[in-house]
Amino acid sequence: MYDIPTRKRALNLVAQGRSLNSVSKETGISRAAIRSWQTCIEPLRRAGPEADPCCRCRAVPETPADPATYSYLLGLYLGDGCVSRGPRTGYVLRIACADAWPGLIDECVAAVRTINPSNRAARVQAAGCVAVAAYSHHWPCLFPQYGPGKKHERKIALEPWQQPIVDTHPWEFIRGLIHSDGCRITNWTTRIVAGVKKRYEYPRYFFTNVSDDIRELFTDTLDRLGVTWTHCTRDGNPYNISVARKASVALMDAHVGPKY
Structure with missing residues (x-):
């Protein structure tokens, strides 16, 4: 079902003398649908606040209810x-x-x-x-x-109405990013202790995304949460964000955790 602005735009184009074929090609709406709107006002009459529940499309735009x-x-x-x-x-x-x-x-x-x-x-x-x-x-x-x-x-940037949502629910934002482009792994290294090589394992979070803007949204949010992070380059490019310090991993474990 097409919303009111879409229908009005299509009908306005037709009212300008455009053919149904050209309006259909420009808008992606079938000629049959446009023709029905010209002869039947009921779809437009039905549409309204109840049929258009998008919080951003209201007379006074609102943020999502959840x-x-x-x-x-x-x-x-x-x-x-x-x-x-x-x-x-x-x-x-x-x-x-x-x-x-x-x-x-x-x-x-x-x-x-x-x-x-x-x-x-x-x-x-x-x-x-x-x-x-x-x-x-x-x-x-x-x-x-x-x-x-x-x-x-x-360019990827948060809109003014989105930023307060992320500021209020930063861990949910971080969790979504990790669930999509991140992971929790067990890393390991070796050290020489008293002349003996020993293996040590420790948990680590990675976030990998080729968008500089999206990585910056991730790291800016980590900064506000007090999570320490570092860049890990891939082929000379900083695609990976690493969280490896014990206290920061503990924070991530408490609010994000591994995928499941």
């Missing part, structure tokens, strides 16, 4: 998510989740259903992963980082 879940989902989206135009109508949000982490998949589905204005989410099986997918006209409203091309090839 900001903690939104902060988590924002982290998932910035890591392994994308928003694209749907095949016929609206937009589709997809978040890729590895099959190895069924608990993460369940949590992702729950978060998408909570934030999606239609309260729907589907699991689409692919090779080695599940794409959690959901359709809505309002994903660009809820994730204004949406845009053409890959995220690391364009």
Whole structure:
């Protein structure tokens, strides 16, 4: 179902003398749908605040009703998510989740259903992963980082209404980023003690993302939480963020933990 602004835009183009074919090509809306709007006002009459539950599309835009879940989902989206135009109508949000982490998949589905204005989410099986997918006209409203091309090839910044949500729920944001593009591993090293080589193991968190902006959002949030981090380069590029100090790992364990 198309929202009111989309319908009005299409009908305004037709009112300017444009053909149904040209308007359909520009907007991606079928000619049959546009023709029905010209002859039937009922869809427009039905649509309104009740049919348009997006918190950002109201006369006075609001933040999502569950900001903690939104902060988590924002982290998932910035890591392994994308928003694209749907095949016929609206937009589709997809978040890729590895099959190895069924608990993460369940949590992702729950978060998408909570934030999606239609309260729907589907699991689409692919090779080695599940794409959690959901359709809505309002994903660009809820994730204004949406845009053409890959995220690391364009500017990624939080909107003024998003920053307070992340500031209030920083651990949920960090958890979403780790669940998408991060991991908790057991690292090891060797030391010579009294002439004997001994192996030591210790936990470590990694976050890997090629977008400078997304890594900066991650590290800025870690700074506010008092988590110590370092850059680890890959082929000379600082794609990896490492958290290895004992106190910082303990904080991450308390609020994030390994994938499951």
